[in-house]
Amino acid sequence: MKKMMGKIRASISFYFTWHQLRHTFATELVRNNFDIFNISKILGHASTETTKIYLSVDIGKLKSQIDNIALFS
Numbered sequence: 001m002k003k004m005m006g007k008i009r010a011s012i013s014f015y016f017t018w019h020q021l022r023h024t025f026a027t028e029l030v031r032n033n034f035d036i037f038n039i040s041k042i043l044g045h046a047s048t049e050t051t052k053i054y055l056s057v058d059i060g061k062l063k064s065q066i067d068n069i070a071l072f073s
Helices: 002-011 018-031 036-043 048-052 059-067
Strands: none
Touching: 018 036, 036 048
């Protein structure tokens, strides 16, 4: 895996780590409406509390969801 990562890093113009790749993957799962329980299982976490570390808020999606609530319209 280290060799593969080295080859990928050499062929692109920016550096990334496994942790960044894992964080990005978890964020993409959220953006594609996976729930935190399933993301936790996919990442191999025993607790969803650990999974929360990897997730970041998509402000655009959050605003869109709030805008769809009749109470806030």
